Amino acid sequence: ITKMSIKYWGFYASQPCRTIIYIFRRLGIEYEHNEIRPRIDTRSEEFKQTVNKYGKCPVIEHDGVKMIESNAIAKYLCEVFDTDEVLLPKADYKTRQKIDALLDIHGHTLKPLFAASYFELKLNALYFGGKEPTEERKQEVLKSLHDALRDIDDYASESPYLAGDKMTIADVQYYNNVYNLVTLLELRLDDHPNLKEWYNRMSEDAILQELNGLMVESFAKFKEYDFSNVA
Numbered sequence: 713i714t715k716m717s718i719k720y721w722g723f724y725a726s727q728p729c730r731t732i733i734y735i736f737r738r739l740g741i742e743y744e745h746n747e748i749r750p751r752i753d754t755r756s757e758e759f760k761q762t763v764n765k766y767g768k769c770p771v772i773e774h775d776g777v778k779m780i781e782s783n784a785i786a787k788y789l790c791e792v793f794d795t796d797e798v799l800l801p802k803a804d805y806k807t808r809q810k811i812d813a814l815l816d817i818h819g820h821t822l823k824p825l826f827a828a829s830y831f832e833l834k835l836n837a838l839y840f841g842g843k844e845p846t847e848e849r850k851q852e853v854l855k856s857l858h859d860a861l862r863d864i865d866d867y868a869s870e871s872p873y874l875a876g877d878k879m880t881i882a883d884v885q886y887y888n889n890v891y892n893l894v895t896l897l898e899l900r901l902d903d904h905p906n907l908k909e910w911y912n913r914m915s916e917d918a919i920l921q922e923l924n925g926l927m928v929e930s931f932a933k934f935k936e937y938d939f940s941n942v943a
Contacts, residue, residue, distance in 0.1 A: 717774060717775055718736075718741060718742070718743040718744065718772055718773065718774050719743065719744045719746065719772065719773040720732065720733075720736070720743050720744065720745055720746060720770065720771070720772050721746045721748055721763050721764075721769055721770065721771040721772075722746075722747070722748065722769040722770035722771070723747055723748055723749070723750055723769060723930055724747075724923065724926040724927050724929065724930035725750065725927055725930035725931045725934070726750070726769055726770070727823070727826075727827075727885075727888040727889045727891075727892050728769075728770055728782030728823070728885070728888070729769055729770040729782070730888045730923045730926075730927060731782055731786055731881070731884050731885050731888055732770045732772065732782060732785055732786060732789070733923060734884050734888075734919055734920065734923060735786055735789050735790065735799065735881065735884070736789075737919050738798060738799060738919055739789070739790075739793050739794055739798065739799070741789065741793055743772070748769060749937055750769070751937075751939055752937060752938075752939070754767045754768060754769060755767050763778070764778070764780050766780065768780070770782055770785060772785055772789075774788075774792075781819075782885070783815045783816075783818070783819050783885070786815075786881045786884075786885070787800065787815075787881070790881060799879070799880055799881045799884070800880060800881055801880075807875055807876050807880075810874075810875045810876070810882075811875045811880050811881065811882045814867070814874055814875060814882040814885075814886070815881070815882055815885060818882070818885050818886060818889070821860070822860055822863075822864075822886075822889065823889060825856060825857070825860055826857070826860070826889045826892065826893060829853050829856070829857055829893070829897070830892060830893060830896045830897055832845055832849075832853060833845060833850060833853055833854075833897055834896050834897060835896070835934075838934075839934045839935070839937075839939060840939050841939075854897075854899075857893065857897075857899065858903065858904075861890075861901070861903075861904050861907055862904060864886060864890070864904070864907050865904035865905070865906045865907040866906075868906040868907050868909065868910040869906040872910070872913065873910070873913075874886060874910070879914070879917075883910075883914060884920075887911065887914040887915075887920065888920075888923075890907070890911055891911075891915075891920075891924055891927070892927070894911075895924075895927070895928065896931075
């Protein structure tokens, strides 16, 4: 590809943003990195007018065309740059359908639940001046999380990776979200043995290990940000 023909906007604390960075690094794609501040930069008029009118990340721009939504970006990058089918098969249609289904489930069910949960249980009070939830509410949220993790445990029981014998972009998306839960909420996976085995296997990946560290550093920077003027 043309050097720096891809621009990226995002932040390491974000699970979907780390998925896109993983693909860049795993496939050796050069890109221009624009680290942004959540709720501050993303909600500015400049960002909405020039990057993403919905005020969300990740965003990439390739050859002058801006692209949004992490699942769509991930599949685009793999279609264009993953010539060896490292993360996304091209002609194995049944596996491809399973990957697409996993990404859809992640996008419309799991990610909204997970993100809302660690915001309510941890981030709201820690960084945004919100109130701590009651113990009853905490247990209610944790039950919902474990119910969802049980579904992932079922997927992980069928093969080494969620869609088969090879790691795919579905594994990366799911792993980054589970890592956020394990790290931010100190959530234990002992009740989900298949999920735990898959999680430990994924955790051996050197790129994911580096991104995990950058995620922790990114959240630590939240203490430096002034969120008082953002909703």
